[in-house]
Amino acid sequence: MPGSGTPESDPPAHHLPARRPSDIRKWRRYLADERAEAATYRDLARRRTGEERAILLALADAEKRHEQHWLDLLGDDVGRPLRGDLRTRMLGLLARRFGGVFVLALAQRAEARSSYDADEHATATMAADEQIHEEVVRALATRGRHRMSGTFRAAVFGANDGLVSNLALVLGIGASGVSSQTVLLTGVAGLLAGALSMGAGEFVSVRSQRELLEASTPDPKSATVLPHLDVDANELALVYRARGLSSEDAQGRADRVLAGLAATGAVASDLGHDDAPRTDEQSDLETHGTAWGAAISSFCFFASGAIIPVLPYLFGLTGLAAIAVAAGLVGVSLLVTGAITGLLSGTSPWTRALRQLAIGFGAAAVTYALGLLFGTSVA
Template identity: 40%
Template sequence: MRHPERHRTQRIGWLRAAVLGANDGIVSTASLVLGIAAAGVDSQGILLAGVAGLVAGAMSMAAGEYVSVSSQADTEKADLTRESEELAAGPEQEQAELAAIYVKRGLDPALASTVARQLMQHDALGAHARDELGISEVLTARPIQAALASAGTFSVGAFLPLLIVMLFPASALMWAVSGSSLLFLALLGSLSAKAGGASVIVAASRVTFWGALAMALTAGVGALFGVTT
């Protein structure tokens, strides 16, 4: 009896964009807040800067993901167009090329030739896209999905440090924002590891370390160049 299988590679496109967006939202906004707080700015100014950072960051993430993934999609489209032309010009040569790929993967030449011929008869371009170019439906570029995932998760991630700014007085923001943001990052790393089937400890440690480094450097810059009011 057949049963549907759900593989984690099907999540690669949106999961990568979502983790990148949420991580960047937490780290960049928390770092911005800490840098401004270290310079002696009051809570209202810190909140205003943080909200501006949220809006600008979300739009930047959306635009950056859309442009970069669109470039990948354009490359895939160009490769498929070229492959389609080669199939039309020399189908026999393309079938032999496909058979050679299967031989390298472990099939004997006779079976590889049979498989290549049958796949060419069924969907020649699809077979070459998958086995020669490495383009599949699961891993194909989706610019809009990546842009929305990054912008949305960036906004959610950026809102978390801003919530701390609204709840705590300016005198306590340095410890409150840094501590809570590290906790948020550890949680994000754990959730992404769960979704991707990776090690929770490794993922949480990785995002927490780099987040702590970014916040420490930004706070240091704010304290060095800021003027207490």
């Protein structure tokens, strides 16, 4: 968003140290990056409407002000326009092609990398702007993270489980010295068994959760007895107290419901359940969707991960070569899923990627060692 400072609050250019060739090169780089970032926000805004579009355009305007600062400093030394750095150009390309929460997460990290607060040639206002920009983009990205949280959790959990469990199974069996055909059949069986188990477990989980919530939903028939309640006793307040409202709030709500009933004669269909506190289970249910949808998604996500360790055997590789290729393919997949998780969660993609890799290879190493211990030799 636009900075809170004013031009008068920033130190004038003639108070800064003398211009050096290295300064001019740096300013030109800053100028290119500001132009690229402004273009990225405009590209993102084209894919949105309403308030989100207005916010992104305001960010682009702020980057335009920063661009003007470097133009003023450069003067006649502005030279030919430079291209932004590789990360900024990639971010712009993704913004033009996709523009989803993934790009916003990348933009959030880009804003966090600003070095203006440590640069003597950047104003305090510009440094403050960049800090606030990070929070603005974080808030925009958070909206998307909330919308995709249930699907993302299922995708990461299912794919990662398929990668690790089937790699461990294939390596453990392969190290025991059995034939490659046996390893292939074991891998395919592990894929089907795991995917079916994941799908069935997710179906039962979501269905059971829905049934529990349905049991907690007020019976519409109960509302029909409201006209016959003892107004002086007003036991309707007990309903709201049981739902978590304080005694005073429950009494006030009950009085309003009965007063409205006396005035209009209309009967609430659910005893005013909309005023009850929202439970975590209800929020979780909205992110999971239907039981069948969750089951099918979990099956597909697990299978997509579990097929990767089997690929070398499907293409005819055997022995140590097949094991090495399977481990390599899974390793790359674990790095990718970990990096994506890190980016979308606003943390370091490298840290998350290496953590995923360490966990997956750790589990596979244990089963491989057991296969060597109890088997004969690698085929």
